[in-house]
Amino acid sequence: NGNTWHSLNAGRVGNEGYLDLDGINVTRTASPGMNVLDTHTDFFVGGVSSLNVVNPMAIENEPIGFTGCIREIVINNRELNLTVTDAKGGANIGDCDGTDCGYAVCKNNGTCQVENSGFSCSCPREWTGIMCEQSIYCSQNTCGSHALCIPQPSxxxxxxxxxxxxxxxYCDNKIKFYIAKFVGNSYIKYTDPFYGKRDLQYSHFSLNFTTNQTEGLIAWMGKSEDEDNDFLAIGLANGTLKVVINLGERISVPLM
Known part of the structure; x- marks a missing residue:
């Protein structure tokens, strides 16, 4: 019924599709063949701009848009903000909550209260701000404009x-570097512009490093959400240099 929220998870791994509704899971495997989903298009929620674009093979009856409410939607580990400013476009969308509070207006478990002029948030002890978005430990921080304040409650x-x-x-000193110095909570991030042209059966790393520590991650490529996700990692463990590779089956190669 319209008063009950349901939790839905759906997706695919290769040619195997799965659907989970409120903890009840169903999995089906398609016939052997292609297992790459190539859909470099817009992603629609609740309906489409024109029902004519829906492939007839995707439905059993005539296509019709969804009627109801949707919240907390996550696609490939990225949460979509269901707001006017974050969506690329849309039509005929209302607010399911029906008040200025809406859904998740107050952050960090704050409580939203409707008022004549709009709303206000009652914040937990360690949070402040109009929407409880700021830690009290960072409310009067002196970090520079090129810094992010990290609260330390302890x-x-x-x-x-x-x-x-x-x-x-306070991150107010500008520097250049040609040899990177890391201090345990550091990182540098790169993208691979040639990923689409690379032979994915081959990976090679080379670098020089110096350290006085026996533990530390040196390089990482991949995801960690699921044990079946592919990844490659290089690091130190108990003073031993290791490379760990996961291609569906974990391979650990220790080097002295």
Missing amino acids: SFSYTCACTLGWTGK
Whole structure:
């Protein structure tokens, strides 16, 4: 009925599709063949701009748009913000909550209260701001404009995480580097512009490093959400250099 929220999970792995509704799972395997889903198009929620674009093979009866409410939608581990400003487009959408509070207006478990002029948020003890979006430990931080304030509740304080090219306690010193220095909570991120042209059966890394530590991740490529996700990792464990590869089956290669 329209008063009950249901949790739905659906997807595919190769030619195997799965559907989970409120914890009840059904899995089906298609006939052997292609197992790559190539849909470089817009993603629609609740309906489409024109029902004529729906492939007849995807439905049993005439296509019709969804009637009801949708929240907390996540696609490939990325949550879609169901708001006017975040959506690319849409038509005839209303607010399911029906009030200025809407859904998840107050962050970090804040409680939304409807008022004549709009709404207000009652925040948990460690959060503040109009929508409880800011930690109290960062409310008066002195981090520079090129920094992110990281709350440290255990010490009732904060630290400043510097963006690339900046350093110092408050990240207000601009630097250049040609040899990167890492301090345990550091990282540099790159994308591979040639990924689509690479032979995915072959990977090669080379680098020089120095350290006085016996533990640490040196390089990572992949995802960790599921044990079946492919990944490649290089790091130190108990003073031993290791490369760990997962291609559906984990391979660990330790090197002294």
